Amino acid sequence: MQAFFEEFPNDSGVLRVDLKAIAANYRLFQDKVVAHCTVAGVVKANAYGVGMAQIAKTLLAQGCAQFFVATLDEAVRLRDIAPNTPIAVLGGLFKGAEGTYTAHNITPVLNSPDDITRWGAHAQKQGTTLPAIIHVDTAMNRLGLSAAQAHALTQDLSRLDGIDVQIIMSHFACADEAEHSLTAAQATRFAEISKYFPQAKKSLANSSGLFRAADYHYDMVRPGYSLYGGNPTPEGANPMQAVVHLQARILQIRDCRAGESIGYGASHIFTQDTRTATIALGYADGFLRSNSQRDEGGACVYWHGHPCSVLGRVSMDLVSIDLSNLPKDTPAPQIGEGVEILGPHQSVDDLAKSAGTIGYEILTSLGARYRRIYSE
Numbered sequence: 001m002q003a004f005f006e007e008f009p010n011d012s013g014v015l016r017v018d019l020k021a022i023a024a025n026y027r028l029f030q031d032k033v034v035a036h037c038t039v040a041g042v043v044k045a046n047a048y049g050v051g052m053a054q055i056a057k058t059l060l061a062q063g064c065a066q067f068f069v070a071t072l073d074e075a076v077r078l079r080d081i082a083p084n085t086p087i088a089v090l091g092g093l094f095k096g097a098e099g100t101y102t103a104h105n106i107t108p109v110l111n112s113p114d115d116i117t118r119w120g121a122h123a124q125k126q127g128t129t130l131p132a133i134i135h136v137d138t139a140m141n142r143l144g145l146s147a148a149q150a151h152a153l154t155q156d157l158s159r160l161d162g163i164d165v166q167i168i169m170s171h172f173a174c175a176d177e178a179e180h181s182l183t184a185a186q187a188t189r190f191a192e193i194s195k196y197f198p199q200a201k202k203s204l205a206n207s208s209g210l211f212r213a214a215d216y217h218y219d220m221v222r223p224g225y226s227l228y229g230g231n232p233t234p235e236g237a238n239p240m241q242a243v244v245h246l247q248a249r250i251l252q253i254r255d256c257r258a259g260e261s262i263g264y265g266a267s268h269i270f271t272q273d274t275r276t277a278t279i280a281l282g283y284a285d286g287f288l289r290s291n292s293q294r295d296e297g298g299a300c301v302y303w304h305g306h307p308c309s310v311l312g313r314v315s316m317d318l319v320s321i322d323l324s325n326l327p328k329d330t331p332a333p334q335i336g337e338g339v340e341i342l343g344p345h346q347s348v349d350d351l352a353k354s355a356g357t358i359g360y361e362i363l364t365s366l367g368a369r370y371r372r373i374y375s376e
């Protein structure tokens, strides 16, 4: 293998995104879902920090026929990449934004009676029928029509004049927990409410939901996290291929003496002489400050497959690691070499666990300073 510093003389960190793995993960869903079920691509938040343009192109090449994003701004950017594919905005229809939706042929997810009224009025003003997705809330209590609001809507169908309700959707709260009773309860509520909209396609499942029961697939599933390699079934092995590989450069190697401290706040004092490396990676790059040293279960990075614990506090641009526990037969770490932050020895879910968070936050925090390499 070529040395990191020879391959990337200008770079602090290198993020490799394996687009073949994205494609394989998408195909796994296509194989898994029930017949006639579409696999939408959820590419909000810059495709979970991984890179919306590259991911969207990869999914399009696999036949993806529906995208979801969170904001209108994301949708407008995606429109350039996917000129003909339906794009839906989960965050709802802001007052005054209606014209931007129609100008870019973007579909709003209507989350309230007011969203519906304004979209209907906009359609009438345009003298046309406009597509929409209706979101019903079945437990999250964040966005979407309540069951009562959905029912009231179906009692007065004139409120849907000018609106082509293409999809009726809801979202699971606890599908990542294998046995959580709320998942089945939500599915029951969704089955009841979605009956009011017989013409619309039905969509309920996110990454985890689609692994829980084929009954939850309906007409469309909406995986996000698992597309990017995250484990949708945290209670067991990860069925997905890893997508993101991250290396960061060793800037210095130091021999610290017993009694000395390391990093801000001098939070760690060495009890014995310790060889350390300073790595070009910090919380500004998405290596969360909660990865700072803890008494137990702290974060580590990997050198030739061996863990090196984080020492002291994670700084904005730097982190220190302990080299003193490397086996004797391991090549000695060198300045300019790369250490593994994410890769074969540490998954996104592993690092999330050390940081006390979820892999979604690890991915969406991935920094802008890495050299990003997208391999086909």
Ligand SMILES: *Cc1c(COP(=O)(O)O)cnc(C)c1O
Residues within 6 Å of the ligand: 042, 044, 090, 170, 171, 205, 206, 207, 208, 222, 223, 224, 225, 226
């Ligand atoms: C983000 C999101 C998804 C994707 O969820 P994952 O858990 O990442 O698969 C699906 N549906 C909605 C409404 C979302 O907000």
